[in-house]
Amino acid sequence: MTTLQKVDVQDVLDNNKIAPVQWVVLAICFLIMFLDGYDTAVAAFVAPVLSKEWGFEPAAMKPVLASVLFGVAFGALAAGPLADRFGRRGVLIASVLVFGIFTLISAFATSIPMLTWMRLVTGLGLGAAMSNAATLMAEYAPNRRRSVMVAVLFSGFTLGSAGGGLLGGFMVPAFGWQSAFIAGGLAPLVLAVAMIFLLPESLKYLTVKKVQATETIRKILQRIERRGPIAQDAEFVNSAAESPTGKGGTRMLFRRDLIAGTMALWATYFFGLLVIFLLRSWLPTLVTLSGESIQRAGFLAALFDIGGTVGAFGVAWLVDRLRHDGVVSITYLVAGVMIFIFSHWLGNIGLLATGILVLGFLLSGAQATVPAIAAKFYPTEGRASGVAWTLGIGRFGGIAGALVGGTLLQLGWSFATILASLAIPAVIAAVIIGAHIWGSRRAEARLVQSQV
Numbered sequence: 001m002t003t004l005q006k007v008d009v010q011d012v013l014d015n016n017k018i019a020p021v022q023w024v025v026l027a028i029c030f031l032i033m034f035l036d037g038y039d040t041a042v043a044a045f046v047a048p049v050l051s052k053e054w055g056f057e058p059a060a061m062k063p064v065l066a067s068v069l070f071g072v073a074f075g076a077l078a079a080g081p082l083a084d085r086f087g088r089r090g091v092l093i094a095s096v097l098v099f100g101i102f103t104l105i106s107a108f109a110t111s112i113p114m115l116t117w118m119r120l121v122t123g124l125g126l127g128a129a130m131s132n133a134a135t136l137m138a139e140y141a142p143n144r145r146r147s148v149m150v151a152v153l154f155s156g157f158t159l160g161s162a163g164g165g166l167l168g169g170f171m172v173p174a175f176g177w178q179s180a181f182i183a184g185g186l187a188p189l190v191l192a193v194a195m196i197f198l199l200p201e202s203l204k205y206l207t208v209k210k211v212q213a214t215e216t217i218r219k220i221l222q223r224i225e226r227r228g229p230i231a232q233d234a235e236f237v238n239s240a241a242e243s244p245t246g247k248g249g250t251r252m253l254f255r256r257d258l259i260a261g262t263m264a265l266w267a268t269y270f271f272g273l274l275v276i277f278l279l280r281s282w283l284p285t286l287v288t289l290s291g292e293s294i295q296r297a298g299f300l301a302a303l304f305d306i307g308g309t310v311g312a313f314g315v316a317w318l319v320d321r322l323r324h325d326g327v328v329s330i331t332y333l334v335a336g337v338m339i340f341i342f343s344h345w346l347g348n349i350g351l352l353a354t355g356i357l358v359l360g361f362l363l364s365g366a367q368a369t370v371p372a373i374a375a376k377f378y379p380t381e382g383r384a385s386g387v388a389w390t391l392g393i394g395r396f397g398g399i400a401g402a403l404v405g406g407t408l409l410q411l412g413w414s415f416a417t418i419l420a421s422l423a424i425p426a427v428i429a430a431v432i433i434g435a436h437i438w439g440s441r442r443a444e445a446r447l448v449q450s451q452v
Helices: 011-015 020-051 058-087 088-106 112-141 142-176 179-198 203-208 216-221 259-289 293-322 326-342 349-377 381-410 415-421 422-449
Strands: 006-007 230-239
Touching: 006 011, 006 058, 006 088, 006 179, 011 203, 011 216, 020 058, 020 088, 020 112, 020 142, 020 179, 020 259, 058 112, 058 381, 088 112, 088 179, 112 142, 112 203, 112 349, 112 381, 142 179, 142 293, 142 349, 203 326, 203 381, 230 326, 259 293, 259 326, 259 349, 259 381, 259 415, 259 422, 293 326, 293 349, 326 415, 326 422, 349 381, 349 422, 381 415, 415 422
Parallel strands: 006 230
Antiparallel strands: none
16 A cells, blocks of 8 residues: 555545544534533423422523523634634533533522523533534534534434433422433533543644644544555645635635625524524423423423434435435425424324424424535634534524513413414525525536636
8 A cells, every 4th residue: 555645634534434533523522412402401391390499480481591592602603713713622622611510500509590690601611512513523524424424413412402301301300400400510521521532633623724733633544544554744735625815713704705605504593593492492381381291391392302313314314315405495494384284283282292293303404404504615714613603693593582482472372373483484594595505506606617
């Protein structure tokens, strides 16, 4: 076998089997997403229990449910530029430590204001961890499997949320609401320690930033490269860097050739999360207020996330299989139609359970694939910022969903009316991402023609 002297990082990733080091990155990033989903779901189950224990109306939990989403949004916005400047690995480990510590501390809250502040800081860590986990995985995935591998991460969120629903329905009544936060705080702290020893830095970051890490790059790449040994003095390049301008971070997002796509990705993620988080934040409360037990509410909430887990794989697999991101636009559109139909099925628990499962499949399936589209859209030197700001700005949609759900509940809207109204933002998301994909394809075709 020949010794490789000039090594293209993207070529190594694309033309070798997925190596153990890539599976390790996937596993760690999946667990980060799992814990994020768990944390979000359990907080929703704490709400009805605290309303009885502390003596207030369920809608008074709006600040607690919204504060973590504010934290997630701002955490993602801040962490992206930091990761583009200082690297993905360090920011990711610090983020996991932050949300682990403050989730644990939340178990000792004694009032709504205190819990609100604890959840806000928890959200900062959650948002920073989620965005950088998605970026790191996208940069370790081969192009042919990027959508699926990023979607696997976001299926971790839905699985964690489903687990949080099931465990919350069991733990909170049996051991008290504090148990939910204690379990959700200890697990990230253990994971952060493991990350220190197991998680590698992004190869593309090391290559594009030209840091003094040639031997580190060579050692990691040699664990992936099967076609021959890599020379000690090899030169490393990244063909996916797309003509670096030297201007990474947030400035790149507003570059003339990227700004329209930036706005479209932000808007799509915003409207998608508005729908998902309104359902995820208020479904347990709406179900219990309709006379069902918290255990049944936990089961129905888990169905939404089980459907989302399967949907994340299904939609991403179709995107990679058909090599067309338009699948995401169609999925949002179908979700909007089905939301309106399912809003008329609420009187039958069997039909309601089926509807929630299907909505989880469609909504979370489409939503989980948007970060992969963002990762493909942005150049390496601005990718962490691009993905992080898509997730961060989008999280304001989640905040809107949590707040709007509580407001509509206070106004006396029925479950059926609230659900039917969510068809509108789902269709808006379909139109926006569809226009972005169509525009990007036309731009690519013009570029190819100009080079012929």
